[in-house]
Amino acid sequence: MPQSGPALLLINPWIYDFAAYDFFARPLGLLQLAGLLESRGYTVHWLDCLGTAHARPGPFGTGRYPKEIIPAPPALQGISRRYGRYGISEAAFRERLSAVPRPAAILVTSLMTYWYPGVAAAIRLAREQFPGVPVILGGIYATLCPEHARRHSGADRLMSGPGEAAILGLLEEITGYHPPLPALAVQEDPDSLPYPALHLLEYPSYIPLLTSWGCPLDCTYCASRLLQPVYRRRQPLAVVEELLHWQDHLGLTDAAFYDDALLLSAADHLLVILAELARRGRTFRFHTPNGLHARLITREVARGLKRAHFATLRLGVETTALGRASLDHKLNPGELEAALNHLRAAGFSSAEIGVYLLIGLPDQDEAELITSIRRVQQLGATPVLALYSPIPGTALWPRAQACSRYDLNADPLFHNNSLFPCWPEFSWERYTRLKRLAAR
Ligand code: B12
Ligand code: SF4
Missing domain, CATH: 3.20.20.70 (Aldolase class I)
Structure with a gap:
């Protein structure tokens, strides 16, 4: 379907942790939503904080993420390991953001619960660039720690659980755009879902x-x-x-x-x-x-x-x-x-x-x-x-x-x-x- 619908920005945040390695880790949930939204005519802009060449390539397309050492949050002070932000630099993030036209909504995914500082950082910067644009957070952290995410992520809307059906409804509400396609029947037929949008990955390996x-x-x-x-x-x-x-x-x-x-x-x-x-x-x-x-x-x-x-x-x-x-x-x-x-x-x-x-x-x-x-x-x-x-x-x-x-x-x-x-x-x-x- 031609992409003439509203523009959306989809963000896969950084990992903030002591250790992280790309052991076949791709943001499949967000890619799944990107594929679905493209199939419904939305114009999807993709900003992947982990979308960078590996600092040290490993076998089969795996590898080390680039890491920038940053101070550990106060709760983790005193741990004798080096905390860091894995993925692209903050400057690269800002640069990629500035190349995106003002979207109708920003969708952010989340993975490990303890990676939420990366989620909050990405949301903060996206808000600075696009004040007033609604930010929707979903994914694993949002599902397992909804109360915490509501208080600390900075998102306007929080969605728990599988996102396919829910996101279409919410975006219709926000944008007023009605994709000219029947409602999703994923529960009855999982194969009715379009493929995840792997073509958006900068470094598909x-x-x-x-x-x-x-x-x-x-x-x-x-x-x-x-x-x-x-x-x-x-x-x-x-x-x-x-x-x-x-x-x-x-x-x-x-x-x-x-x-x-x-x-x-x-x-x-x-x-x-x-x-x-x-x-x-x-x-x-x-x-x-x-x-x-x-x-x-x-x-x-x-x-x-x-x-x-x-x-x-x-x-x-x-x-x-x-x-x-x-x-x-x-x-x-x-x-x-x-x-x-x-x-x-x-x-x-x-x-x-x-x-x-x-x-x-x-x-x-x-x-x-x-x-x-x-x-x-x-x-x-x-x-x-x-x-x-x-x-x-x-x-x-x-x-x-x-x-x-x-x-x-x-x-x-x-x-x-x-x-x-x-x-x-x-x-x-x-x-x-x-x-x-x-x-x-
Ligand atoms: C595949 C997987 C991995 C892969 C890669 C993960 C990745 N992409 O980075 C590998 C094997 C590398 C991995 C590793 C680990 N994992 Co893991 N992993 C999973 C698993 C099985 C599936 C995740 C997934 O991709 N699902 C498929 C996609 C399609 O689903 P999704 O991301 O949830 O997205 C859907 C919704 O969340 C929602 N959604 C997502 N984003 C958005 C955004 C918006 C806006 C909206 C509206 C909705 C939405 O819609 C999507 C489509 O329905 C989950 C368990 C599970 N069943 O989910 C555990 C899980 C996430 N892992 C877990 C753990 C513990 C780990 C490890 C720590 C294990 C270990 N001891 O080493 C490591 C840590 C990784 C690291 N430090 O780098 C825990 C989470 C722990 C936590 N505290 O958060 C889980 C929940 C498993 C468990 N134990 O129960 N993992
Ligand atoms: S319930 Fe048990 S068998 Fe099933 S995914 Fe979790 S750990 Fe694996």
């Missing part, structure tokens, strides 16, 4: 991809249900078309799945996608930075992954000593062993199979963790320590609050996994020891 939304499980530390209450998935052939579209238009080979539950009913979903790509003679290199359910890795799945060139494999074990099943609803004893056997038999090397072990959980026993690290190594895989970030609204939140040395309710900055907020006896020496053990 891989395809971020969703084949399903949500997860039918409900692990106590996870926010999946709060963010996507209904599990839905796309038609496999529609996913194939999207992959081919981006390969043809952007020349990309690497693709990263963002699904929470990619392997559910793999025989009539993922394996169909992979088989169809093979039938059409099209080659990709796939990555699963968000973790796969080990329980669902059968012999057929493992072979399918290998044939289709899965290069970055992460399994979400995320529990402590393999077998303590109280937090994690997705793994029974023996299932990790079976999954790793299948992967090894399919030809994956130890280095290629990363197993996320969630560390820093409330009441986690360090000895248990050491046992888990060793066990994963014995099983021929690589333990990857994933630091726990407490999330409001999850079943584990009350316990997280009770055992944290920070007032988690007072400020989402304390959700930062780099602080080990729920590990009372945390020390860098202990963490370094565990990291060394995992790297052995």
Whole structure:
């Protein structure tokens, strides 16, 4: 559809943190909205604070973001690590802003709850440039910490949860523009959504991809249900078309799945996608930075992954000593062993199979963790320590609050996994020891 409707500015804010790396991280939610809004005729201006060349490129299109050291916010003073703003410089942000004509509305996304200072900074600067233009904030922080976001982000309107249907209604209200297309039917047919607008990315180096939304499980530390209450998935052939579209238009080979539950009913979903790509003679290199359910890795799945060139494999074990099943609803004893056997038999090397072990959980026993690290190594895989970030609204939140040395309710900055907020006896020496053990 020709873009003759009102102009909108879409902003992906900076990351403010102690550490951040582009490990297949693209603002897929905002890209999704951009694709939808373009399809409805809006003129979309894209301002991505992370849209810059990597300071140090890594494999498969990943890499280090440029970082500018800045003073840590008062709540984080005294942490002996260097806080910083990741992404483009503030001057580059202002310059990009000044090239945008005055929009009818500004849409800002948000990701990790503890990255909100980047959200607030981007909104402040956008307001300076465009006084009086309504600013709408959505995304993960806005959904998980709505009250905080209302008070501290500087946005005029806050939208929680999936944004597709809601944003069309709100923009009609703000702009008075009525796109000449029927209402969205995403709940009934997820494939009625246009593709995310990856063509707007300045440095596209891989395809971020969703084949399903949500997860039918409900692990106590996870926010999946709060963010996507209904599990839905796309038609496999529609996913194939999207992959081919981006390969043809952007020349990309690497693709990263963002699904929470990619392997559910793999025989009539993922394996169909992979088989169809093979039938059409099209080659990709796939990555699963968000973790796969080990329980669902059968012999057929493992072979399918290998044939289709899965290069970055992460399994979400995320529990402590393999077998303590109280937090994690997705793994029974023996299932990790079976999954790793299948992967090894399919030809994956130890280095290629990363197993996320969630560390820093409330009441986690360090000895248990050491046992888990060793066990994963014995099983021929690589333990990857994933630091726990407490999330409001999850079943584990009350316990997280009770055992944290920070007032988690007072400020989402304390959700930062780099602080080990729920590990009372945390020390860098202990963490370094565990990291060394995992790297052995
Ligand atoms: C993919 C993913 C990743 C990817 C990349 C994420 C990225 N783009 O940067 C990777 C694997 C790198 C990653 C890493 C981590 N992640 Co992560 N990740 C996710 C996941 C599974 C999906 C996010 C996503 O892209 N969804 C798809 C898009 C389409 O949805 P969306 O962004 O929510 O957008 C929709 C709405 O929010 C809304 N919307 C969005 N923007 C806007 C704007 C406006 C104006 C409006 C109206 C609406 C709107 O509409 C969109 C379309 O419906 C979420 C869980 C989940 N199910 O959401 C966890 C999640 C965000 N991650 C989480 C965590 C803990 C982490 C890690 C810390 C894990 C670890 N221990 O290492 C790291 C930290 C990353 C870092 N420091 O760099 C937590 C959040 C914690 C927190 N406190 O905020 C989550 C919620 C998972 C959980 N544990 O429950 N993650
Ligand atoms: S299986 Fe993964 S996505 Fe699903 S609830 Fe558990 S941690 Fe969240």
